[in-house]
Amino acid sequence: MTALSTRRRPSRGPVAAAVGVAVVCAVAAGGAYAAGLGPFKAGPEPLDPAASAQARAFLADWSHGRYDQAAARTTSPARASEVLQSFTAGLDIDKPRLTAVAAERTRDDGVRVAFTARMPVTGLGTWTYTSHLPVREEQGTWKVDWSLALVHPHLSEQAKFRLEREDTSVPKIVDRSGRSLKGDGYPSLQPLFAHFARKGGTPRRAILLVDRATGETERTETTFPKRADQGAARGLESGDRPVKTTLDATWQLAAESSLAEYALAKHASLIALRVDNGEVLAMANWPAAGFNRAVSGTYAPGSTWKIVTSSALLLKNAVTPDTVVDCPKHLIVGKEFHNVETSEFRDATFSRDFMESCNTAFISLREKLKDAELGDVARTYFGVGQEWHVGIPSCDGSVPVPGDETEKAASMIGQGRIQANPLIMASVTATAASGHFHQPTIVPGSKDTTSTTPLPAAVTGQLRTMMRATVTDGTARVLADLPGEIGAKTGTAEVAEGEENNGWLVAQRGNVAVACVVEQGITGGGSAGPILHSLLTAVPDNPS
The missing domain is CATH 3.40.710.10 (DD-peptidase/beta-lactamase superfamily)
Known part of the structure; x- marks a missing residue:
């Protein structure tokens, strides 16, 4: 059974709801991304390639759910890890796509890397916006200068985002033999029912910017129109038929x-x-x-x-x-x-x-x-x-x-x-x-x-x-x-x-x-x- 010496332990993500769990994971892959590698389009060559490489590596780690690694590239690792996880999980974002598009020198000898964020919100559609990463040098190492605004320009200490979902009827979910999986006996399956929305019951939703103190809506950031094909596009059954799973009720x-x-x-x-x-x-x-x-x-x-x-x-x-x-x-x-x-x-x-x-x-x-x-x-x-x-x-x-x-x-x-x-x-x-x-x-x-x-x-x-x-x-x-x-x-x-x-x-x-x-x-x-x-x-x- 694996147990390592306490003299130097492997890095570990922060404890959110449980020890050792990274929240909302996309396809994980390790290692830093060099400039020009990973899922990024080629952009103008920055004045300092090391700064651009750090920014691109940050975006790669974030897009692949490696929040601790992304946060470690910033000037505030603990806060960055917490925000990246809560932002992605709280808005039900699945496999974000973050693309660096340009880099430029700033007046304070830092580097500013613009990027496009394409955030697929589960079952609804893709939220697309642009932001930028400020990068500055600390003791010979380039770091992403952490702020809430780099995650999204409207995110701040005063305002946050909230995903609103209209109530829709929950489809009948059955096991491999047609037995219903609803009820108190299957508590682990309750959070998954949102993923089994049927055609015709697809929700119309929006992402709102709200005041952190009052909860009042400041603006509607984006909306997701109802599409007749959304249920089918997710590979689920439609109409009045139940959604069948491979699960076995026993x-x-x-x-x-x-x-x-x-x-x-x-x-x-x-x-x-x-x-x-x-x-x-x-x-x-x-x-x-x-x-x-x-x-x-x-x-x-x-x-x-x-x-x-x-x-x-x-x-x-x-x-x-x-x-x-x-x-x-x-x-x-x-x-x-x-x-x-x-x-x-x-x-x-x-x-x-x-x-x-x-x-x-x-x-x-x-x-x-x-x-x-x-x-x-x-x-x-x-x-x-x-x-x-x-x-x-x-x-x-x-x-x-x-x-x-x-x-x-x-x-x-x-x-x-x-x-x-x-x-x-x-x-x-x-x-x-x-x-x-x-x-x-x-x-x-x-x-x-x-x-x-x-x-x-x-x-x-x-x-x-x-x-x-x-x-x-x-x-x-x-x-x-x-x-x-x-x-x-x-x-x-x-x-x-x-x-x-x-x-x-x-x-x-x-x-x-x-x-x-x-x-x-x-x-x-x-x-x-x-x-x-x-x-x-x-x-x-x-x-x-």
Whole structure:
């Protein structure tokens, strides 16, 4: 289980409603953007390319939901992170497109970079406006000079934006068998109903500029006209017919109940999906209201990511399950890495390193992989980092190329800048079990633009064997008393200095893969284990 030394911990986003969750995530990708790269049009060359590069990198991070990284490029990181998240989430903006168009020198030797913002408001349309980024030099480093006005010219300490939505009838939402999903038994699904507006019930909405103190409207910033084709454009059924999902009412009820009973005061979420086609059977969050962290959260996946790391190593025959890979208590790669409770397993095989979740053993194998290889394997075989069309907004993962050896060491154990969530890790588990990636979906008929390569049968067999051993003899023994040939992997992921670790557990039984994260859960087996044990006890071995 992943636990890093406290001597230097990976960066972490601020705590909004929950520890370690980045709010409203688009397709995540790491690393700074150089001038002229990323989703930006070429503009006039600024007087100082470094200033323009910093501005463009800020826009790239913002557009991809990397609020902490964007904020770190400003003169006020804490305030910038808070505002960028609340602005994007509060206005229900999905995957903003920010394009730098020009740069000019200012009188105070700074640089001013103009940009166009195209903000898709979920279910309504795109809000387009222009603004600019002031950039100034601080101690030899260019920084975006933070102010509310750079987010939007009318945003200020006195005025903010509010999205107004007219009341419309909520369509009937049903599961894969036609059973209704409305009611108190499905609290995690309530926030999603706005995404299932039927044709003819599409709302007419506006973004208003309001006084922060009084709440009075100062002006209407933009309106979104009703369009007859909006419901159909979102791939949903129209007329009086109910909206059908891939969810299974039995699994959803069990997921909600398991979280309510065992998450206790922690924030937690889980996903269950079919291995053979990626259809989501259950999607639950605790607390149920608010941000859908199960599909849109961004977490370090911790040692559950060793499924991907193992795949990369096995694919190139860098190791076999029987290869001896020593597991010492500590290993220094620019900083000290250690195992949970500083455990060690001398002369351990790679299979035992996997089932005991040995960090130092995996880190010692980092030179077996090229810097970009882990990300390439994640994208090519597991679809992580490609754009997924789940049917609702989702974060589809990020595996940046490490910037140095320390970051590469961290990435081997699912830390550093790797980002995932239960949807991604349930899919990774399903792919490892079957050898084939299937884009997860919650709305039947969602388009699929992914392109992946099947894992070799030999690699799949090795992964399944090691995951099974993790249940029978390793860190996932909490599931050992359940029927069926369950395979699993635990994870413990550090988040920030002074905060408890997040606990992870992924598992596969029959045709279902599940993933659960418990924020500040300390260990995966101890926190996520009881939740998944309860879920798998309450449901059949395989869904219909």
